[in-house]
Amino acid sequence: xxxxxxxxxxxxxxxxxxxxxxxxxxxxxxxxxxxxxxxxxxxxxxxxxxxxxxxxxxxxxxxxxxxxxxxxxxxxxxxxxxxxxxxxxxxxxxxxxxxxxxxxxxxxxxxxxxxxxxxxxxxxxxxxxxxxxxxxxxxxxxxxxxxxxxxxxxxxxxxxxxxxxxxxxxxxxxxxxxxxxxxxxxxxxxxxxxxxxxxxxxxxxxxxxxxxxxxxxxxxxxxxxxxxxxxxxxxxxxxxxxxxxxxxxxxxxxxxxxxxxxxxxxxxxxxxxxxxxxxxxxxxxxxxxxxxxxxxxxxxxxxxxxxxxxxxxxxxxxxxxxxxxxxxxxxxxxxxxxxxxxxxxxxxxxxx
Amino acid sequence: xxxxxxxxxxxxxxxxxxxxxxxxxxxxxxxxxxxxxxxxxxxxxxxxxxxxxxxxxxxxxxxxxxxxxxxxxxxxxxxxxxxxxxxxxxxxxxxxxxxxxxxxxxxxxxxxxxxxxxxxxxxxxxxxxxxxxxxxxxxxxxxxxxxxxxxxxxxxxxxxxxxxxxxxxxxxxxxxxxxxxxxxxxxxxxxxxxxxxxxxxxxxxxxxxxxxxxxxxxxxxxxxxxxxxxxxxxxxxxxxxxxxxxxxxxxxxxxxxxxxxxxxxxxxxxxxxxxxxxxxxxxxxxxxxxxxxxxxxxxxxxxxxxxxxxxxxxxxxxxxxxxxxxxxxxxxxxxxxxxxxxxxxxxxxxxxxxxxxxxxxxxxxxxxxxxxxxxxxxxxxxxxxxxxxxxxxxxxxxxxxxxxxxxxxxxxxxxxxxxxxxxxxxxxxxxxxxxxxxxxxxxxxxxxxxxxxxxxxxxxxxxxxxxxxxxxxxxxxxxxxxxxxxxxxxxxxxxxxxxxxxxxxxxxxxxxxxxxxxxxxxxxxxxxxxxxxxxxxxxx
Numbered sequence: 009x010x011x012x013x014x015x016x017x018x019x020x021x022x023x024x025x026x027x028x029x030x031x032x033x034x035x036x037x038x039x040x041x042x043x044x045x046x047x048x049x050x051x052x053x054x055x056x057x058x059x060x061x062x063x064x065x066x067x068x069x070x071x072x073x074x075x076x077x078x079x080x081x082x083x084x085x086x087x088x089x090x091x092x093x094x095x096x097x098x099x100x101x102x103x104x105x106x107x108x109x110x111x112x113x114x115x116x117x118x119x120x121x122x123x124x125x126x127x128x129x130x131x132x133x134x135x136x137x138x139x140x141x142x143x144x145x146x147x148x149x150x151x152x153x154x155x156x157x158x159x160x161x162x163x164x165x166x167x168x169x170x171x172x173x174x175x176x177x178x179x180x181x182x183x184x185x186x187x188x189x190x191x192x193x194x195x196x197x198x199x200x201x202x203x204x205x206x207x208x209x210x211x212x213x214x215x216x217x218x219x220x221x222x223x224x225x226x227x228x229x230x231x232x233x234x235x236x237x238x239x240x241x242x243x244x245x246x247x248x249x250x251x252x253x254x255x256x257x258x259x260x261x262x263x264x265x266x267x268x269x270x271x272x273x274x275x276x277x278x279x280x281x282x283x284x285x286x287x288x289x290x291x292x293x294x295x296x297x298x299x300x301x302x303x304x305x306x307x308x309x310x311x312x313x314x315x316x317x318x319x320x321x322x323x324x325x326x327x328x329x330x331x332x333x334x335x336x337x338x339x340x341x342x343x344x345x346x347x348x349x350x351x352x353x354x355x356x357x358x359x360x
Numbered sequence: 361x362x363x364x365x366x367x368x369x370x371x372x373x374x375x376x377x378x379x380x381x382x383x384x385x386x387x388x389x390x391x392x393x394x395x396x397x398x399x400x401x402x403x404x405x406x407x408x409x410x411x412x413x414x415x416x417x418x419x420x421x422x423x424x425x426x427x428x429x430x431x432x433x434x435x436x437x438x439x440x441x442x443x444x445x446x447x448x449x450x451x452x453x454x455x456x457x458x459x460x461x462x463x464x465x466x467x468x469x470x471x472x473x474x475x476x477x478x479x480x481x482x483x484x485x486x487x488x489x490x491x492x493x494x495x496x497x498x499x500x501x502x503x504x505x506x507x508x509x510x511x512x513x514x515x516x517x518x519x520x521x522x523x524x525x526x527x528x529x530x531x532x533x534x535x536x537x538x539x540x541x542x543x544x545x546x547x548x549x550x551x552x553x554x555x556x557x558x559x560x561x562x563x564x565x566x567x568x569x570x571x572x573x574x575x576x577x578x579x580x581x582x583x584x585x586x587x588x589x590x591x592x593x594x595x596x597x598x599x600x601x602x603x604x605x606x607x608x609x610x611x612x613x614x615x616x617x618x619x620x621x622x623x624x625x626x627x628x629x630x631x632x633x634x635x636x637x638x639x640x641x642x643x644x645x646x647x648x649x650x651x652x653x654x655x656x657x658x659x660x661x662x663x664x665x666x667x668x669x670x671x672x673x674x675x676x677x678x679x680x681x682x683x684x685x686x687x688x689x690x691x692x693x694x695x696x697x698x699x700x701x702x703x704x705x706x707x708x709x710x711x712x713x714x715x716x717x718x719x720x721x722x723x724x725x726x727x728x729x730x731x732x733x734x735x736x737x738x739x740x741x742x743x744x745x746x747x748x749x750x751x752x753x754x755x756x757x758x759x760x761x762x763x764x765x766x767x768x769x770x771x772x773x774x775x776x777x778x779x780x781x782x783x784x785x786x787x788x789x790x791x792x793x794x795x796x797x798x799x800x801x802x803x804x805x806x807x808x809x810x811x812x813x814x815x816x817x818x819x820x821x822x823x824x825x826x827x828x829x830x831x832x833x834x835x836x837x838x839x840x841x842x843x844x845x846x847x848x849x850x851x852x853x854x855x856x857x858x859x860x861x862x863x864x865x866x867x868x869x870x871x872x873x874x875x876x877x878x879x880x881x882x883x884x885x886x887x888x889x890x891x892x893x894x895x896x897x898x899x900x
Contacts, residue, residue, distance in 0.1 A: 062544050062650065086547040093548040099541035103563040112559075113549025160550060 012074070013038040013196035014059060014164050019068035021054055028054040030220040032068070036164065036213070041190060041197040043211035043228075045204060047243065051220040052200045056166050059198065060093050061086035073163045092157030092165040092195075097173060098149045100141035106152050107137035113160040127155040131189055146174050147182045154186065158193055165190070167199035171206060183209065204244050208232060216240050238354040241281045248287075248321045250280045250341075252349075259349070262317055263287075263339050268346050270357045278349045278357060286343040287323040289313055291331060295338035297321075299331045313339055389721045390737060397740055400747060400755030400780060401619065407612040407758050424617065431594040431621065434515055434587075435580040439527075439573045441520040445668055446527035446572070447565075452661050454535040456652045464665050465532075469525040471672040473884040475841045477585025477862065478877045479522045482679045483514060484589055485870040492679075514590040521672040522586070523579045527572035534568035535561075540649040553652070574629040581622050582748040584844040589865060595621070596750045596844065603754060603848070612758065615751040622746040680878050687871030697860070697875055704840050704856040707771070711778040712836040716828055718779060719786035726787070727794045742784050752780045753848040769851045777845040782838050786831050793827020837884055 014036040021029045029051040036042045044052045057063045059070055061077065061084065070078040072091065077084045101109050110124045128134050131151040141149060150170065157165055170186065171179050187210050190197050201207055207214050208228045215225040216239075224236040235241035238249075252261040254276045259266040261280060270278065289297070289311055296316050303310040309325045321339060331337065341347075349357045452458045453465040471479075486492050487509045497503040509517075542564070546556040584596040591597075595618040602611040654661055726738045744752075756777050760768030767773045797820065805815040843858045850859060857876040864873035 060544075060548055062547075085553075086544065087550045087552055089548070090550070091548055093545060095541040095545060097539065097541060099539060099545040101542060101545075101560055101563075103566075112546065113551070115550070156545075156549070 011038045012036070013040075013072065014198065015071040016055070016059065017069045017071075019055065019058055019070065020066045021051075021058060021063060022066055027220050029058065029065075032217075032220070032222055034215050034222065034225065036196055036198055038196050039194055040212040041199070041210060043207035043214040044198060044200045044217060045207040045214055045243075046202065046217035046223075048202055050217045052202075052217050053168055055217070056093075056168055056198065056200050059164070060091050060166055061089050090160070090163045092160065092162030094150075094153045094157050094165070094167040094170055096169045098141075098153040100149055100152055100156070102141055104141075105137065106133065106139050106141070106144075109141065109152060110137075110156045110159050112156065115160070123159055127159045130158070130192065131155045132185070147178050147185075150174065150182055151185065151189075154189060158189075158195060162195070164196045164198060167197065169200055169202070171201070171203070186210075216243060218243075234356075235281070235348055236356055238279070238281070238350050241348060241350075246284055246322055247281050248283075248319070250282055250319065250321070251317070252278050252280050254278060261341070262315055262319075263321075263341050266341060266347065268349075268359065270349055270359060272351065272357055276351070278351060279354075281348045281350070282321060282341060282343070284310060284322040284324045286341055286347065287321050288340050288342050289323050289325060289331065289337040290340065291329075291335065292338040293336055295336040297337050297339040299333050299335045299337060301333055302331065313337055315339060386721050386725060389718070390725065393718060393722065394737065394740060396776065397744060397780065397783075399759065400752050403755045403759050404612050404616055404619070404751070407609065407755075408616055410609070424614070427593060427595055427598050427614070428617070428621070430512075430592070431581065431618075434512065434519070434592065434594055435577040435625075437516050438519045438523060438580050439576045441516065442524040442527050442576045443569060443573060445520065445524045447531055447569070448664060449524075449668060450528050450532040450535055452665060454532045455649060456654050456661070457658070458654060458661055458665070459658060464669070467669050467673065468665070469529055470885070471522050472525040474522055474676060474881055475585060475843070475858070475884065476519065476522055476583050477589055477843055477858070477865070478880060479676060480514070480518045480586040480589035481861065481865045481870070481873055481877060482676045483509070483518050484865070485683060485873075486675070486679055487514075488868075490868050491870075492682075510591045512592055515587050515592040515594075518586045518590060519580055519583065523576045524668075524672075526575040526579065527569065530568040530572035530575070531565055534565055536649070538564060538649070543649075571629065574625060578622065578625055578629070578745075581618070581625060584748070584750050585862075596748060599750050599754065600844070603757075608754075608758065611754055615754050618748060619746055619751060622748065626746055680874055680881070683871050683874035684878060687874055690871060700855045700857050700860040700876060701879065703854055704858070707774060707778075707846070707854075707856060708836045708839040710771070711775055711782070711839040712832045714775055715779050715782055715786045715835050716790065716832045719783060719790045719831065720828070722783075722787050723790035723794050727791055728799070738787070741787050744780050745784050747780065749777075749781055749842060749844040750848070752777050753845040756780075756845075756849060769849070771851060771854070774846065774849045774851070777849050778839050778842065781842065781845060782835050785838060786835050789831035789834060790824070790827060793824055793831075796827075797823045833886070837886065841880060841884055 012035050014034075016035070017033050019029055019032040020027070032051070032055060034042070034044075034055075044055060046052045054063060058065050058078070059072070064083060065078055067080075068078070069076065072089060075084075076082055077089055100106075101112065104112065106128070107124050110127055111120045114120045114123055124137065125134065128137055131154055133148060133151055133155070136144070136148070141152070144152065150173075171183055174182055183206065190210075199210070211228055213225065214228055214231055216223045216231060218239050224231055224240045231240065232244050235244055241247045250261045250263060252259040252266070254270055254272050254274050255265075256274060257265060258268050259270070259278065259280065266280070270276075272278065289299070297313040300312045300314050300320065303312075304327070307327060309327055309329060309331075310322060311325055311331060312320050312322050314320055323339070325331075346359050349359075351357050449464075449468050453461055453468060458464060484491060488494070494503075538561070542560055543556050546560045547553070551559065580594075582596070583594075584600065587594045587597050588600065595614060599611050599614045599618065602608075602614060722737060722741060725734045756773055757768070760773055764773075801819055801823065802815050805819045806812070810818065840856075841858065843862060846856055846858055847862060850856065855863075857880050861873045861876040861880070864870075864876075
């Protein structure tokens with residue numbers, strides 16, 4: 009049975025006239041990794057800072073481990089919250105060695121050297137305790153920041169865009185390392201990112217935010233497979249939208265008939281989300297779609313083509329299939345699963 | 361041919377982009393400059409070597425040691441008291457919700473615009489033997505004697521109030537540039553705000569404190585005006601007295617000791633500067649720091665800020681106005697002030713022009729032709745920082761009297777002194793704006809078929825113009841405030857605002873000194889206002 013490590017209820021926070029977070033609620037079960045995903049400026053970092061205690065919410069409530077941290081009239085300062093934080097730029101104390109950085113948060117009663125050794129070993133930096141922060145690479149600094157935050161055994165670990173400071177080549181390795189360390193430590197984790205790939209890869213649960221509000225929460229598979237809103241569908245990866253109409257036989261689109269039934273009356277207009285792997289382009293001189301561009305990605309070709317209506321759709325094709333821009337193709341939908349549809353109000357329509 | 365050309369470019373050897381002639385001319389200027397720069401120290405050394413044995417014996421007497429002790433002790437004390445005033449001010453104006461914080465931030469560094477002798481004069485005019493406080497006490501209570509403010513206490517108070525802004529500015533820059541995540545990290549690791557300040561903030565402030573503190577110490581070492589008026593015998597005053605009593609070899613020896621002392625402090629400063637670099641870390645500060653809520657503490661905080669500003673700024677301004685009005689009432693007004701103003705403007709204008717024109721080739725070589733020789737040249741330029749005004753003046757007096765009587769007590773010799781004193785400042789300013797101009801502009805012009813001289817005139821110079829103008833105005837105002845060299849080297853009868861003020865204060869004609877003092881303060885405030893406004897803009 010899972011207890012709840014963090015519970016936010018109805019959090020709101022405005023800066024000046026700008027509403028950064030509005031009526032946000034989320035819970036993190038103990039021992040789980042939750043990704044808070046959204047475009048920059050959506051309020052995800054503010055949410056993190058509200059939980060850590062660096063900002064005071066205008067309204068709402070934060071509980072950590074069943075204990076109220078913030079409510080009207082209650083405010084527990086950050087140092088009393090037992091929250092570990094890994095900052096975007098790591099914020100290692102430049103005047104302290106790695107070991108001293110890691111020991112910084114440990115109490116007097118603790119056997120400090122032993123805990124420092126233990127945590128440094130966990131992040132694979134046992135030999136570097138005497139080094140100064142500026143003598144480390146970006147990936148190593150990242151791991152020290154993680155070790156420092158984990159050392160006092162926080163009730164929840166917060167990570168703010170943990171991989172954005174690393175260059176692409178390094179990122180994948182560090183990401184794998186960090187995921188392993190987090191699993192090993194058994195910590196409850198909330199991490200903020202704008203990279204959906206990162207969120208899918210590392211989290212047990214994810215929450216997609218937009219404009220200060222939660223758009224959707226759930227397992228990575230749920231959110232990716234069944235986006236609740238058009239925004240989520242677009243944000244979770246390359247998505248094009250086709251307009252269609254409900255008929256007795258299915259959905260009629262300009263790329264043909266989709267045998268999919270919706271809980272909508274016949275004649276109702278819908279928008280259908282298609283991803284590049286749902287679409288195929290077949291070279292055909294009589295085809296009505298025209299290739300616009302090719303993005304060669306090595307293993308695959310990503311093509312975009314313009315439909316007669318003017319809409320663009322993308323498609324993954326084998327790297328052996330070369331189509332020149334301007335070539336005529338027949339564009340067909342071939343999903344092999346039902347596609348997500350939205351009604352006029354951008355709300356998802358259930359499949360019957 | 362073409363192949364060879366191409367290879368040279370690819371191998372990345374520096375492209376000779378000045379023609380041979382302009383290079384030669386440039387180096388000519390530099391050679392002249394180097395000999396002028398070396399002149400004062402060289403001459404002082406020669407002079408000291410030829411000093412009689414009794415001068416050497418004098419030097420090694422207890423009196424010299426006492427002077428060293430007094431000077432170092434004053435520098436140390438002023439540095440400590442400045443830090444005690446400046447650190448709380450910096451923290452309050454950078455990191456808290458102090459009421460009217462922006463206003464305090466602008467006002468607190470302003471005492472920097474008061475020349476030390478003006479500050480000392482106003483202090484003496486208020487608390488000295490014939491000063492306001494004593495007059496008032498005598499009229500009201502018949503008290504005729506006050507504790508003596510001359511000597512150490514007066515010098516300490518005046519110099520602290522004038523130089524604490526050096527520490528304030530450097531500490532505040534660090535405080536507001538510091539990544540707030542560092543302090544937040546400490547809080548999230550369970551440390552209270554106070555522990556966080558002690559274990560994280562203060563260690564990170566150490567380089568700024570050191571740098572600001574050394575600036576204060578250097579200010580005290582070089583200062584002549586305040587210690588002279590406060591009659592505290594540090595090196596500059598002792599040298600001046602020796603010079604006035606025609607004990608010139610003694611003066612030269614003492615000057616050399618002062619130079620050595622200054623060099624030690626400068627060396628410390630550079631060391632600290634280099635170490636400070638390690639302390640910058642991280643990917644850059646992302647967000648401005650959250651302000652600390654003072655709560656009820658804001659009242660003592662306000663009182664502190666108000667007290668410092670009151671004593672260091674409002675009181676002097678009030679005194680200045682008071683003495684001015686009193687002088688006007690008594691009809692004692694401003695003899696020959698217009699002549700002194702004109703002389704000041706003339707000397708400062710000529711000084712600014714020659715200094716910036718000299719600084720231009722130096723800065724140009726340093727930036728565009730980096731190498732061992734140019735680095736040496738740059739160091740040499742900055743090394744004149746180690747020469748206090750009184751030392752330069754002395755060296756040039758000796759040189760003029762013995763080898764160039766036709767130069768002695770002429771405006772050109774005074775200008776050379778100004779050059780020696782303020783060239784580093786000008787080179788620094790020009791160098792900074794030259795660094796802003798990417799060489800690719802010049803390379804683009806060359807690739808479009810312009811010759812180097814044309815490139816310089818059509819591209820570099822126009823881009824550099826704002827930098828040159830600001831360097832010139834900076835030098836202009838610094839020269840106008842300069843006292844000891846002007847006092848010693850000015851042509852006979854050539855009175856400037858600074859020397860007019862000096863002679864009035866020496867005779868305790870406080871009302872007469874008010875008008876030149878006010879003019880000097882107003883003029884010095886111009887670049888400071890500009891500087892603070894810019895800092896504020898960066899801040900917000």
